[in-house]
Structure formats: C-alpha cells, structure tokens
Amino acid sequence: MDDVRVPISSDLDLVRAREQGRVLAGQLGFQHSDLTLIATAISELARNILRYARRGEIVLQQAQDSGVPGIVIIAQDEGPGIPDVNRAMEPGYSTAGGLGLGLPGVRRIMDEFEIVSEVGHGTVVTVTKWKR
C-alpha cells in the first residue's frame, strides 16, 4: 500500500485527512473505536499544523511488527517549531488559545509517539497505532 499524503492548509483539509485516515485504517483491519481514535488523533495533529504553521502535511503509512499491522501518522510542517517540547507535552499547555489537550491527548490515545521540533525549521510528530 502506498503512503497517503494529505496537504494541510485549510480546515477542509483537516476533515479530508481524518477521512483518509479512517479509510486506510479500515483497510488495515482496524475497527470501531480504534477507527475513531485514529481519526481523532489525525484531527488534533492536523489542527496543530494549521494553527501554528499554517500549512504542512499529514502522511499516513502502514506498518508491520511481527505480523501485527499498524498505522503510522506523520504530521510535518515547516512552521516556527516548538521552543520547549517538554512543556508542550504538559496537559493544559497551549499558546493558541486551545484547551492544550492536543499533543498530550494524542499521546494518550496512540501506542507510540515521537516529536521532533526545531525552532525556525518546523515540527514532525510521528504516532503509531497497532491493531490489537
């Protein structure tokens, strides 16, 4: 299966990205609440791109770990970057007037979470959900 790339530059793209995520996750065998968790994680990550970097991309990939299928969601932008990543992961932290649940929430509902951010260069968040 090829990677699915969804450019993010408007709030319509956000809806598109979570729909694409749901379709791919469905093809990989995810069901019910997992589909909703995946679509919601994509929604939060795509909104962060829109809010902080104005534009970026969501990349959806399939993964495999000793026969167990998974979905990888990569949210990347070339925005301002996050000066203090640790602080951004604290519940309640937000600089754009959100609830601040974005990143910590996404980490809670996914199995794996990685964030690389460089001030002035952008942010890449990579999350994975394994099919149980």
Next chain:
Amino acid sequence: MAVPILKQGPFLIASIQSALTDTDLVQLRDALVGQVGSYRSRGVIVDVTALDVLDSFASRTLRDLAHMVRLRGAETVIVGIQPEVAFTMVRLGLTLEGVATALDLEEGLFYLNEKLRSTQQTTQ
C-alpha cells in the same frame, strides 16, 4: 456546509448531517446563539449522531455554545454522541462539563420539555 436549524415550538433543533469543518462549527454556534433571540426559543438541541469525530476543538465549541445559549436564557442539550466517540472523548479528557447530553433526539426533547415545565411551575 451549513447545518439546517429547525424551529420546533419553543425549541431549535440543529441536525448535523455530515462531518463539519471548524468554521462550520463556529458558524453553527453563532447561528444558534443568535436565533435563540430571534425566535425567543427556550431550548436548543444539537444532534451530533452523524459526527464520527468530536475532538478538542469540537468539544470546546459545543461547550461554548451551550454556555452562551444559557447566558441568553435558554437550555442546550447535545444528543447522539456515538459510543466510539464517547470512548475517545473520555480518553482525551473531553468531558463536556456543565453541558446537558441525551441519548437521542427524543430524549433531548423530553429533557427540554421537563426543564420548560419546571420553570413554568416555579414562576406560577
């Protein structure tokens, strides 16, 4: 995509038909807060049965809607949150605190009718 708002007696019913953008949701909030005044409505029902995602922005917008409507003197009830959506919301810590919810449209109407009746009784 605009959400149709139906006037049903003293209540307004917004029945979301498909996935909404953030802009759509904010427009819905503002339309309902406005129409509560133009129709002198006593209650608002927002049917989210068709929504497969209620993320932090959607939750916050619905909560704001309910609180704004209350400040205008009417009650809001959110109906139709799907089981998977409820599961995800709880995992994310999105509790819609201070907002009335009901299983479906029927239960929502029942809730608002009861509310309306109890206010009428106390004002008699």
